[in-house]
Every structure is written in C-alpha cells, then in structure tokens.
Amino acid sequence: MLLETRHLSKQFNGIYALKDIHFSLEAGEVHGLVGENGAGKSTLIKILTGVYALDTGEIYWNGEPLTVRNPSEARKAGISVIHQDRTLVPTFTGVENAYLGMPYPTRGGRVDWKAMEARVAKTGKAIGIELDWQRTAAEMSPPQRTCLEIVRAMMNDCRLLILDEPTASLTDKESEWLFSIIDGLRARGTAILYVTHRMEEIFRLTDRITVFKNGEMVGTVLTREISREALIGMMSDNWVAETLHGGSGGGEVLLRAEHLRSRDGIVRDASLEVRAGEILGLFGLGGSGRTELLECLYGYRPVAGGTITIHGQPQTRLTPEKAIRLGVALISEDRRGKAMIGNLSVRENVALSCLKDFARHGVVDSGAERPAVREMTDRLRVRMAGPEQRAIELSGGNQQKVVFAKALMTHPQVFLCDEPTQAVDVMTRGEIHRLLREEADQGRGVLFVSSDLKEVLEVADRVQIIVAGETRETLENRNLNTQQVLACCYREE
Ligand SMILES: Nc1ncnc2c1ncn2[C@@H]1O[C@H](COP(=O)(O)OP(=O)(O)OP(=O)(O)O)[C@@H](O)[C@H]1O
Numbered sequence: 040m041l042l043e044t045r046h047l048s049k050q051f052n053g054i055y056a057l058k059d060i061h062f063s064l065e066a067g068e069v070h071g072l073v074g075e076n077g078a079g080k081s082t083l084i085k086i087l088t089g090v091y092a093l094d095t096g097e098i099y100w101n102g103e104p105l106t107v108r109n110p111s112e113a114r115k116a117g118i119s120v121i122h123q124d125r126t127l128v129p130t131f132t133g134v135e136n137a138y139l140g141m142p143y144p145t146r147g148g149r150v151d152w153k154a155m156e157a158r159v160a161k162t163g164k165a166i167g168i169e170l171d172w173q174r175t176a177a178e179m180s181p182p183q184r185t186c187l188e189i190v191r192a193m194m195n196d197c198r199l200l201i202l203d204e205p206t207a208s209l210t211d212k213e214s215e216w217l218f219s220i221i222d223g224l225r226a227r228g229t230a231i232l233y234v235t236h237r238m239e240e241i242f243r244l245t246d247r248i249t250v251f252k253n254g255e256m257v258g259t260v261l262t263r264e265i266s267r268e269a270l271i272g273m274m275s276d277n278w279v280a281e282t283l284h285g286g287s288g289g290g291e292v293l294l295r296a297e298h299l300r301s302r303d304g305i306v307r308d309a310s311l312e313v314r315a316g317e318i319l320g321l322f323g324l325g326g327s328g329r330t331e332l333l334e335c336l337y338g339y340r341p342v343a344g345g346t347i348t349i350h351g352q353p354q355t356r357l358t359p360e361k362a363i364r365l366g367v368a369l370i371s372e373d374r375r376g377k378a379m380i381g382n383l384s385v386r387e388n389v390a391l392s393c394l395k396d397f398a399r400h401g402v403v404d405s406g407a408e409r410p411a412v413r414e415m416t417d418r419l420r421v422r423m424a425g426p427e428q429r430a431i432e433l434s435g436g437n438q439q440k441v442v443f444a445k446a447l448m449t450h451p452q453v454f455l456c457d458e459p460t461q462a463v464d465v466m467t468r469g470e471i472h473r474l475l476r477e478e479a480d481q482g483r484g485v486l487f488v489s490s491d492l493k494e495v496l497e498v499a500d501r502v503q504i505i506v507a508g509e510t511r512e513t514l515e516n517r518n519l520n521t522q523q524v525l526a527c528c529y530r531e532e
C-alpha cells in the first residue's frame with residue numbers, strides 16, 4: 040500500500056466536506072476518483088497535498104504516518120498534483136513555472152538559468168514532453184499548459200501524481216496524448232490518482248475506482264468488474280439517463296454571421312446561422328477558433344470584417360452590453376476569468392446580469408430576487424451551504440453551474456454556450472442538455488461548443504464545422520458519427 044487514509048474528516052463552516060474517509064491506493068496503479076459536484080474529491084486532494092489541514096484522521100505513506108503541513112512537504116514526500124483550478128503564472132516562462140515553489144539553482148551568486156532550463160527540458164524529455172520552455176504560460180495552448188504542469192509535478196522524484204480534471208479543456212485528440220503520457224508514467228511505477236467526470240476516461244485509464252457521495256466514501260471497485268450504469272448508480276441515487284429527443288428545429292434565423300473576420304486574425308472567414316428551435320453544434324479541433332468565434336458573436340472580441348445579424352438587424356459595433364440587450368447570452372468556459380465574481384455570494388452572482396428586473400425605484404427587491412435565484416440553483420442542483428455562501432467557496436463544478444444559472448436568469452433568445460458542461464458531473468450534464476433542449480423547443484436558438492465531439496453529437500440538431508478560423512459545411516445530425524465529423528475537420532482544402 041502506497042497511501043492510506045484512516046478516519047479522515049474535514050469540515051467547512053460546520054458542514055462536513057469529508058467524513059470518515061478510509062481510502063487506499065497501491066503503488067503503480069491508476070486510481071479513479073469520481074462523484075457528484077461537491078462530493079469532496081478536490082478537498083481530499085488538497086488535504087493530501089498540504090493545501091488544507093485535516094480536522095481529524097491519519098494519513099499513511101508507505102506504511103508510515105505522514106503529516107503534510109504545506110504543498111512543498113507533500114512534494115518532498117513524493118506527492119505531486121495538478122489542481123482543478125490551474126496554478127500557472129501566466130506571465131512566467133515555462134522554466135519559471137516549472138520551478139514555482141522550488142529554490143532556483145545558483146552559480147557564483149547568480150541564478151543559473153541555463154541549468155534550470157536543462158533540468159526542465161530533461162524532465163520533460165524523460166516522459167515524452169517537448170515544449171518551448173522560454174514561452175510564457177499565457178502564450179501556450181491549453182494542452183501545452185497541462186504538459187507544463189505535468190513536467191512541474193515531475194521535477195521532484197514523484198511517486199504519486201494526482202490529476203484533478205486534467206482534460207477539462209482538451210479535445211479528444213489532445214486527451215489521447217495525455218493518456219499515453221499517463222500510460223508511460225504507470226509503466227515507470229508512478230501511482231496516479233485521477234479525478235474526472237468523463238466516464239470514458241475512467242474506463243479507458245483506471246485499474247480501480249473510488250466513489251464519493253456527499254463527503255462520504257461509498258466504496259472502491261475494480262474497473263473491470265463494474266459497468267458505467269452501475270458506477271453512476273453508486274454516485275447518485277435515483278438518477279436515470281434520459282435520451283434527448285431531436286428538436287423540431289428550422290425556425291426563423293435568430294443570429295447570422297457572414298464571412299466574419301476577427302481583428303486578431305484568429306477567426307478568418309466564419310459564416311453560420313442559428314435558428315429558432317434548434318441546437319447548432321460548433322465543432323473544431325483545438326485552436327480552430329471556436330471560442331474566439333463565439334466571442335465575436337457576443338461583441339467581446341473585435342471584428343475586422345463580415346457581418347453579424349441579430350433578429351434580422353445587421354449589427355455594427357456590437358458590444359456585450361448590446362448583445363445582452365438583444366437577448367444574446369454567452370456562457371463561457373472560463374469561470375474565474377470573466378464569468379463569475381468569487382467574492383460575491385451565489386445569490387448575487389446569479390442575479391448579477393438581471394438586477395434591473397428585481398429593482399424597484401433603483402433598489403434591489405431581494406424579496407423577489409431570492410425565490411427566483413433559488414429556483415435556478417435547485418434546478419441545476421447547485422450544492423452549497425446556502426445562497427449567501429461566497430461563490431469562490433463552491434466546488435469547481437458548482438461554480439460552473441452558477442455561471443449557467445446566471446445566464447438563464449436573463450431569459451436569453453440566443454444561447455452561446457462554450458463548454459457549458461465542462462467540470463460538471465454526469466447528472467448535471469444531463470440536466471444542462473435537457474434545459475437547453477427545452478429552451479430550443481420554446482423557440483430559442485442555441486449555439487453549442489464542446490471539445491467533446493460525442494457530446495456535440497448527443498445534443499446538436501446540426502453540426503457546423505470550423506477549421507483554422509474558417510467555417511466549412513454544416514452537417515445534419517441524423518445518425519452522424521464521429522468519423523464523419525472528423526473527416527470534415529481533417530480534409531485538406
Ligand atoms: N474553501 C472552502 N470554503 C468553504 N467550503 C468549501 C471550501 N472548499 C470546499 N468547500 C465545500 O466542500 C464541499 C466539497 O467540495 P470539493 O471541491 O471537494 O468537491 P468536488 O468533489 O471536487 O466537486 P467538483 O466535481 O465540482 O470539483 C463542497 O460543498 C464545497 O462547497
């Protein structure tokens with residue numbers, strides 16, 4: 040046994056986030072950790088890596104009691120982590136980020152940058168990662184950043200690597216690459232604790248799986264002995280997957296883009312139509328400009344050419360304020376950055392973009408606001424102490440739900456969704472799909488972006504392909520399969 044916890048408990052504000060956890064992990068195994076949003080997965084990881092102190096209980100490492108008072112003690116013991124909320128410093132280079140929290144080597148009283156880069160490059164090479172280490176984290180793509188975090192984790196002799204939703208913003212292909220790195224680490228005898236909401240990954244990667252529910256450990260199972268349905272059953276009672284019916288689709292065009300070009304040149308020639316009653320999927324590989332196109336349609340990213348038409352009105356100089364007024368909502372994947380204010384309460388965040396609706400004579404009428412917010416958070420199963428809890432204290436997936444609830448409150452006509460189910464559990468993912476379908480059925484239009492192609496095929500009526508900033512054909516989703524979509528993406532033009 041490499042790692043074992045006994046009677047481990049942790050409370051926040053008098054509420055158990057973890058209760059009496061007896062968890063164990065063997066050397067060299069890939070161990071999956073699953074559970075609904077707020078089940079306690081990240082909390083366990085933060086305790087194991089010294090971010091939080093445990094309230095009660097013990098941790099054993101190689102059979103010896105272990106105390107981790109801070110992240111660097113965890114690292115010294117051989118436990119490294121890639122957290123759910125990524126921790127790279129955007130303005131630092133790859134080398135500087137890899138050395139975060141470690142002393143810089145010196146030579147003759149000066150920082151020895153050469154030695155640093157050499158060590159980082161060597162660590163990367165040993166596990167098959169090569170990057171331009173002089174680039175800043177901000178200049179790297181999401182998969183490159185994930186790789187950088189892995190290299191950072193491997194800088195010390197690492198016996199246990201913990202990954203908390205590492206593929207959240209990666210496409211299938213990028214994820215495959217990450218999996219091969221994980222396979223390599225497993226072959227070298229490094230144990231891996233892997234947290235994800237993506238069931239395919241759990242079954243593709245893990246040897247054993249532990250299930251958490253409401254801060255308690257339901258149990259540990261052998262991956263080869265459990266089915267997907269049984270595993271989801273362990274995570275949540277009474278939940279049955281619904282199959283979505285296709286929409287009626289094909290109403291009037293609510294939003295149209297023609298030959299759109301962004302000023303920074305990322306979107307080069309994009310045209311599409313979002314119609315009332317439909318969910319239009321937008322799919323492209325990493326770096327294809329999916330997110331950037333959505334930002335153009337929302338007036339967030341400057342446009343240099345082409346036209347955007349909303350409700351039949353051509354829009355010159357679209358701004359987000361104007362977009363909101365015209366009934367367009369952007370549900371962004373970037374929780375911390377743009378979409379949520381961590382220090383405000385859940386209630387304040389959800390009500391943020393529609394304060395006017397609740398104001399009487401310029402004063403917010405919280406009597407009207409509260410029930411409306413409550414209804415939204417209940418519908419999306421937001422797990423929180425109460426609506427007055429600060430949003431930053433919620434688990435990752437629950438923060439994503441707050442962002443979604445906030446957008447729903449404005450009653451938009453057009454939904455621009457960028458990875459709306461990223462980081463949410465399978466149950467909520469189903470609920471978000473159902474909500475979007477309901478909105479479409481009531482005459483709204485949805486533009487749906489996901490790096491998970493299977494998800495796009497699950498929800499979309501039509502799929503618009505985008506490659507290198509240029510849109511290609513739109514495919515009707517009648518038994519469309521992933522090969523057909525990928526063939527369009529890879530076709531040389
Ligand atoms: N710093 C904090 N202050 C207050 N409560 C917290 C804090 N961190 C976590 N919690 C609470 O502890 C519970 C468990 O959260 P945790 O982040 O471990 O969930 P999770 O299983 O990782 O969920 P997700 O899948 O959404 O990432 C949640 O109810 C959360 O609100």
Ligand SMILES: [Mg+2]
Nearest residue numbers: 081123434435
């Ligand atoms: Mg988490």
